[in-house]
Amino acid sequence: MAPSDSSASLLFQPIEDMRKYTAVVGAKGMDIDGEGVGDAVAPSEMDVLEMTLRSRHIAPTGPDSLPCYPFVDSDPFVMGNDDVPHVYFAGGCQRFETKVFEGVRLVCVPNFDSTKEAVKLNLVTREVEVLSFAL
Amino acid sequence: MASRATAPFVPTWQPFNLNRKQYSQQYTHVYSKRLLTLGPIVKARAKESSGGASHVDRIIELKEGVRSVATGAIVKEMSERKEVVGDFSEETQNVIDTEGNKGTSFKTIASKEDKLVLEDDSGRVILNLNAEDIADKIGDNLKKCELATGVVASVVGTVQDTGELKVEGIFLASISASSLPPVVSEESSSMTKAEVGDVKSNLDPCVLLVSGLMMGKEGGETLPLQLLTDYVSGASVEAEEKQLLGEGSGAHVCRVILCGGNVREVRESEDVKSAAEPVKQLDDFLSQLCANLPVDLIPGATDPTNAMMPQASIHPCLLPNALTYETLNTTPNPYSSRVGGVKLLGTSGQVRAKAGERRLRSEG
Numbered sequence: 001m002a003p004s005d006s007s008a009s010l011l012f013q014p015i016e017d018m019r020k021y022t023a024v025v026g027a028k029g030m031d032i033d034g035e036g037v038g039d040a041v042a043p044s045e046m047d048v049l050e051m052t053l054r055s056r057h058i059a060p061t062g063p064d065s066l067p068c069y070p071f072v073d074s075d076p077f078v079m080g081n082d083d084v085p086h087v088y089f090a091g092g093c094q095r096f097e098t099k100v101f102e103g104v105r106l107v108c109v110p111n112f113d114s115t116k117e118a119v120k121l122n123l124v125t126r127e128v129e130v131l132s133f134a135l
Numbered sequence: 136m137a138s139r140a141t142a143p144f145v146p147t148w149q150p151f152n153l154n155r156k157q158y159s160q161q162y163t164h165v166y167s168k169r170l171l172t173l174g175p176i177v178k179a180r181a182k183e184s185s186g187g188a189s190h191v192d193r194i195i196e197l198k199e200g201v202r203s204v205a206t207g208a209i210v211k212e213m214s215e216r217k218e219v220v221g222d223f224s225e226e227t228q229n230v231i232d233t234e235g236n237k238g239t240s241f242k243t244i245a246s247k248e249d250k251l252v253l254e255d256d257s258g259r260v261i262l263n264l265n266a267e268d269i270a271d272k273i274g275d276n277l278k279k280c281e282l283a284t285g286v287v288a289s290v291v292g293t294v295q296d297t298g299e300l301k302v303e304g305i306f307l308a309s310i311s312a313s314s315l316p317p318v319v320s321e322e323s324s325s326m327t328k329a330e331v332g333d334v335k336s337n338l339d340p341c342v343l344l345v346s347g348l349m350m351g352k353e354g355g356e357t358l359p360l361q362l363l364t365d366y367v368s369g370a371s372v373e374a375e376e377k378q379l380l381g382e383g384s385g386a387h388v389c390r391v392i393l394c395g396g397n398v399r400e401v402r403e404s405e406d407v408k409s410a411a412e413p414v415k416q417l418d419d420f421l422s423q424l425c426a427n428l429p430v431d432l433i434p435g436a437t438d439p440t441n442a443m444m445p446q447a448s449i450h451p452c453l454l455p456n457a458l459t460y461e462t463l464n465t466t467p468n469p470y471s472s473r474v475g476g477v478k479l480l481g482t483s484g485q486v487r488a489k490a491g492e493r494r495l496r497s498e499g
Binding site for chain 2: 062123
């Protein structure tokens with residue numbers, strides 16, 4: 001199912017193959033189900049990021065709709081009291097967004113490919129700034 | 136002599152590295168462990184502020200007409216979500232379509248008719264959720280759409296004669312600013328600022344977050360990437376000392392974190408050579424970055440690693456040139472570390488990015 005770490009040829013397997021396979025075992029593609037239905041009730045990417053922080057779980061929809069390893073001993077995606085971060089970010093976003101929720105800096109990191117933007121995080125103040133590399 | 140800003144770095148992503156991979160287990164363990172860890176936290180929060188409602192340990196103990204608090208995992212039943220086996224070929228086609236830009240048959244599978252169910256190991260109860268009823272009264276101010284399957288919650292309400300639980304308030308585990316762990320001060324104080332000769336930069340050490348480079352994508356521009364490399368390496372500014380340390384210079388950037396989507400998606404029909412090309416380009420790009428400063432490489436949905444969360448780090452043998460630099464860290468997804476005493480946690484955003492994508496497509 002997951003390619004072994006030590007085999008490069010397996011790593012090159014097209015990702016669609018793996019998705020088909022996860023579909024068979026019960027997960028469906030890489031999407032979160034149940035978000036977004038037109039503007040009225042659709043949360044933004046930031047809403048979803050905040051929701052995962054508030055539910056203290058990095059990937060709540062796994063294993064339901066997000067392929068996820070069948071953990072037995074513990075769920076490492078749970079944020080325990082000592083695991084709450086100072087900065088919580090998510091890549092692959094449509095656009096840059098940031099906010100502070102209960103002292104935690106949340107950052108939606110935009111896709112460089114479409115926005116030509118990167119996010120600079122100050123380690124002292126935990127302020128963020130977006131840098132554009134577009135011409 | 137010029138020097139870059141530095142910050143002590145402690146990797147804490149080890150829990151996301153799976154040493155033993157077995158796939159024979161069932162998924163029920165995932166939910167029961169989650170409920171076991173988060174359940175007590177949400178219960179404690181609900182107890183503080185639910186005002187006199189009786190607390191039931193298990194959902195099956197809920198009684199009709201008695202105002203009570205129950206704890207469990209949310210299940211979102213979506214009428215438009217197809218059963219796994221029936222339409223899986225069509226679903227797979229849709230997944231490919233998003234990358235191939237062929238048609239936009241994608242449509243959102245959430246709808247206003249979705250039902251929310253609270254479930255634990257004893258039973259389940261349908262939640263009757265009315266936004267006006269729960270707004271700001273007790274618990275967290277939540278919209279129905281903000282709750283997703285798998286979220287652990289405590290629900291305050293009364294079971295109706297229909298068997299549904301009329302919800303007054305919902306509590307999530309949540310966090311509070313007062314309980315936030317402190318920044319590790321010895322690590323924070325040993326950060327150094329960039330300097331040229333005796334001139335010290337007035338800018339604090341920074342981390343640069345970059346996502347979705349999509350190496351090897353057709354029609355992708357190389358110039359913005361070059362500008363990014365130049366900025367980080369300090370080549371984009373004049374050699375004058377002040378400018379070297381000013382806003383236009385990347386000398387105060389002490390680390391780059393690449394948050395997934397590093398290479399474009401490889402299609403099934405491609406031959407090995409063209410499928411390897413994006414990774415080669417990533418290797419070249421990383422070599423330039425790593426020659427200058429530490430880089431953390433988080434894999435994402437399109438990167439050459441496993442598709443399941445947690446994703447294993449991209450194998451260094453795929454990056455033969457960048458591998459020669461000690462500054463390269465290939466990390467799992469999710470990513471967790473401490474930089475300059477500040478705890479960072481992040482993912483490459485499979486969960487969130489796709490939610491946005493679906494919305495956009497349903498609008499178009």
